[in-house]
Amino acid sequence: MLPAVTGKVVDSASEAVADIGHGATLAVGGFGLCGIPEKLIGALRASGVSDLAVIANNCGVDDFGLGVLLANRQLRKMVSSYVGENKIFEAQFLSGELEVELVPQGTLAERLRAGGAGIPAFYTPTGVGTPVGEGKETREFDGRSYLLERALRADFALVKAWRGDRFGNLVYRETARNFNPLAAMAGAVTIAEVEELVEVGELDPNHVHTPGIYVQRILEGSEYEKRIEHVVHAGATAA
Amino acid sequence: MDEPRTRIVKRAALELAAGMNINLGIGLPTLLADYAEGLRGVMLQSENGLLGIGPYPQPGQEDADLINAGKETVTVVPGASFFDSADSFAMIRGGHIDLAILGGMEVSEDGDLANWMVPGKMVKGMGGAMDLVNGAKRVVVMMEHANKACESKVKRECTLPLTGRRVVHRLITDLAVFDFPPDGGMALIELQDGISLDHVRNNTEAQFSVSIQP
Numbered sequence: 240m241l242p243a244v245t246g247k248v249v250d251s252a253s254e255a256v257a258d259i260g261h262g263a264t265l266a267v268g269g270f271g272l273c274g275i276p277e278k279l280i281g282a283l284r285a286s287g288v289s290d291l292a293v294i295a296n297n298c299g300v301d302d303f304g305l306g307v308l309l310a311n312r313q314l315r316k317m318v319s320s321y322v323g324e325n326k327i328f329e330a331q332f333l334s335g336e337l338e339v340e341l342v343p344q345g346t347l348a349e350r351l352r353a354g355g356a357g358i359p360a361f362y363t364p365t366g367v368g369t370p371v372g373e374g375k376e377t378r379e380f381d382g383r384s385y386l387l388e389r390a391l392r393a394d395f396a397l398v399k400a401w402r403g404d405r406f407g408n409l410v411y412r413e414t415a416r417n418f419n420p421l422a423a424m425a426g427a428v429t430i431a432e433v434e435e436l437v438e439v440g441e442l443d444p445n446h447v448h449t450p451g452i453y454v455q456r457i458l459e460g461s462e463y464e465k466r467i468e469h470v471v472h473a474g475a476t477a478a
Numbered sequence: 479m480d481e482p483r484t485r486i487v488k489r490a491a492l493e494l495a496a497g498m499n500i501n502l503g504i505g506l507p508t509l510l511a512d513y514a515e516g517l518r519g520v521m522l523q524s525e526n527g528l529l530g531i532g533p534y535p536q537p538g539q540e541d542a543d544l545i546n547a548g549k550e551t552v553t554v555v556p557g558a559s560f561f562d563s564a565d566s567f568a569m570i571r572g573g574h575i576d577l578a579i580l581g582g583m584e585v586s587e588d589g590d591l592a593n594w595m596v597p598g599k600m601v602k603g604m605g606g607a608m609d610l611v612n613g614a615k616r617v618v619v620m621m622e623h624a625n626k627a628c629e630s631k632v633k634r635e636c637t638l639p640l641t642g643r644r645v646v647h648r649l650i651t652d653l654a655v656f657d658f659p660p661d662g663g664m665a666l667i668e669l670q671d672g673i674s675l676d677h678v679r680n681n682t683e684a685q686f687s688v689s690i691q692p
Binding site for chain 2: 270272273274320321322323324329332333339341343344345346347348349351352363364365366367368369370371401411412413414415416417418419420421448465466467468470471472473474475
């Protein structure tokens with residue numbers, strides 16, 4: 240058997256995002272600042288591409304993560320579950336400059352998963368009787384009401400993994416996994432950045448989280464900042 | 479922490495039991511983590527993809543890849559597992575979480591909960607709260623009985639946008655503990671120490687029955 244096709248490796252973040260054009264829809268992995276594709280976001284900031292619609296659980300903070308695209312007015316729309324801790328976001332949303340669709344976190348994850356899995360819509364109990372359910376079809380199953388939620392797909396997905404191989408197999412670390420595997424599934428073109436790129440065969444197949452079939456481009460990043468939002472130590476009084 | 483909040487936390491700690499899988503919300507519920515540590519086999523779930531949250535790390539041991547849903551650095555306990563967000567909410571929505579404890583802004587006498595949005599003032603998003611209240615086996619809300627303007631947060635009807643309708647099983651405030659039976663109606667089941675029934679009645683907008691067990 241010949242080795243797996245490995246023409247997916249790109250040498251720079253700017254090359255990886257070069258064909259992301261104005262108005263594109265992106266699915267971006269990460270939870271808060273944990274597990275975000277910081278190199279690809281930086282390259283988008285440098286490219287200046289604008290009018291982007293971004294599906295991501297959060298929008299970073301004012302000066303890191305997706306927040307830098309917001310500050311540079313490159314975002315037209317955000318689809319997110321939680322956008323606190325970001326003053327620029329709040330200002331742009333309240334002024335109407337930024338369109339926002341707030342989606343319950345579990346619904347957001349499942350909409351991405353469904354999009355990648357060929358499921359156009361699904362029923363969930365989440366949001367019934369709340370503003371989230373307004374205008375949506377509801378149906379009863381076994382005496383309980385459920386909302387019909389549509390799947391999400393994206394022109395590009397930007398994800399971050401710990402290790403990856405040249406075929407695009409990805410392994411995440413700890414809670415940096417979060418939305419990354421789901422974004423990877425939902426992207427027509429999925430671009431992964433990893434802290435360590437290895438040869439095909441070096442990852443134990445038992446431990447691959449995202450199979451390389453979902454990944455079209457892979458980039459090895461360096462000098463990761465991996466900023467922590469709230470450093471809390473033992474003995475501290477919780478918030 | 480002030481005295482009313484301490485009272486809420488101490489009473490809420492009694493809801494935790496050995497062997498439970500529990501999700502603690504951000505804010506007041508986070509303070510229950512210390513109580514959970516003393517119970518055998520309790521696993522704390524963090525909706526960003528961790529079952530088995532441990533204590534906060536020692537200085538120098540913090541890890542950017544290991545945070546809780548409040549984006550704070552944490553550690554893991556033996557037996558912990560990591561998973562993606564879809565798996566995390568499969569656990570939540572699928573009824574595998576024994577107990578979810580959340581903070582609240584308003585609770586109605588029907589067991590409706592509002593805790594994610596103040597129109598025109600606060601735009602943060604619901605995060606995982608809507609999934610938790612519809613999916614966990616048991617939903618407990620802990621909140622102060624009145625707001626800063628001394629108005630009852632325990633309402634006939636919620637005025638804020640809802641997180642979930644008829645989802646609360648138990649409400650713990652600094653004045654009393656209420657249950658919401660499946661057949662409707664809100665019942666006061668306990669008074670906090672030093673609080674009289676008249677005091678609760680005078681400070682509660684919601685209508686409730688009283689069934690205090692001796």
